[in-house]
Amino acid sequence: MALRGLKLLNLDKYIIDIIGCDQCINHKPDPEPMLKGAASLILPPEECLCVGDSPYDLLSGRAAGCKTVAVAWSLFDKSTFFSLVKPDYVIEDLAELSKIVKAINEKRN
Numbered sequence: 001m002a003l004r005g006l007k008l009l010n011l012d013k014y015i016i017d018i019i020g021c022d023q024c025i026n027h028k029p030d031p032e033p034m035l036k037g038a039a040s041l042i043l044p045p046e047e048c049l050c051v052g053d054s055p056y057d058l059l060s061g062r063a064a065g066c067k068t069v070a071v072a073w074s075l076f077d078k079s080t081f082f083s084l085v086k087p088d089y090v091i092e093d094l095a096e097l098s099k100i101v102k103a104i105n106e107k108r109n
Contacts, residue, residue, distance in 0.1 A: 003018060045061075049101070053073060071094075072090065
């Protein structure tokens with residue numbers, strides 16, 4: 001289902017792996033899915049952004065050591081979402097993600 005959505009959005013060419021519940025023993029909010037994703041990218045989790053529409057996505061990312069990005073188009077109401085996790089960033093539109101990545105990369109250099 002994830003690959004189908006990525007293909008519809010023409011984003012599949014940017015994705016090298018999908019870590020689903022069938023690849024993990026422990027599921028979100030456990031860090032295992034995010035740690036496996038970082039390992040697939042051959043990056044330390046600290047160099048990864050966890051983008052999610054669920055607080056459990058971000059709790060998993062935070063536990064793994066990733067910076068977290070909440071998207072505004074969640075099925076969770078905002079008060080519930082933000083009572084469970086405080087993301088590092090919140091975006092209203094997917095295009096904002098590239099600005100965050102650019103800003104992070106500029107800080108490093």
